[in-house]
Amino acid sequence: MRPGEPHLRAGGNWLAGDDWARVWREFTTSAFRLETLPEYRVAGEDGLLERFRSGLPMPSGFNSAWHERLRSYRSSGRVVQRVRVVTRPPTDYQRSQFEWGYPGNSSAGEDIRVLDQDDDVVRELPAQDFWLFDDRVVVLMHYQDGLQIGRELLADTDPANYVRYKESALAHSTPFHRYLRRESGSLVRTDEDGRTAT
Template identity: 30%
Template sequence: MSSIPTFKELFRDCQRTAIHLEARDAYSKTDSAFVDWKAGESIDPAERWSGWLSIVSEAVSRGVEVRRARIVSTPVSEYIRFEHEVTQGLNIKAGEQVRWLPRRSASDLLLPGNDFWVFDSRLLYLNHFDGEGEATEPEITDNPEMAKLCGSAFEAVWDRAIPHSEFETH
């Protein structure tokens, strides 16, 4: 596949499941919401990310199961504290299920080298980042072996991970 659909298109076309694995301890440190949060400003996730909230909420309302698992180092980074704080008002509010796995608990798992989404167990969206955590050009494929590999890795993480409501960042 050569053209990369938008997340709005990916979620619109999704019928059953959308799973996402994140494994970095920091992403774009220049993101305005993160910068504002670091400065002590109150962040309203529904206001900052209303587009995402709408995209995911619509999919969930159609019966799509959306799950997100995050592998994190502990003690957690400042960025992960930020992510954890906004997750309830954004991801959970949109209808996502979110779990967290301390990196030490993932040492015996075979994991892909990139964050990813798998839509309906068949379409794989690979996230790519530079060394500073800035997003670069993503990649998308409908290669069934890759989708199966990433789906299996996600399920292994999900089975061990801690539900958002029970995960402590300090």
């Protein structure tokens, strides 16, 4: 168990610590994430949302460890993709993702796309977050009030349905930067000159 993960379920098909790290080490082509919750509570990030709401600048080096990993995956030819389902209106947490989180992730190589919650295709997707690795390894992400409580490896599940979910979500979603240009008024704070306020 890694520091900061004592609340996660472990054992059996529950992935934590080295078991979860191994999935990331061993995927060879693609990692896909469907992200559906209006807000996530992440261990070690207490106070970040309040900082964002207060209009303070993004912390120096924010998400830098993840960016290093993304660059490593990209340099080895592996693809990391994420489709984010966004509510109308977006939550403060979602706005913080669009302003602080996703730009750096995208620059580091993550392919991020967006679906509006009221898009027809969303009704055809599972309501539960998941990761799909190499179109064959499915990991359900379990949350309670936005706090991750477990990562469940679906060892005996045919991944075909999840591959279809992935393909549908990617086909119907809008690339992050295009979505940001279209919806910037509701997602990103700007100063009086229209520049992004970070």
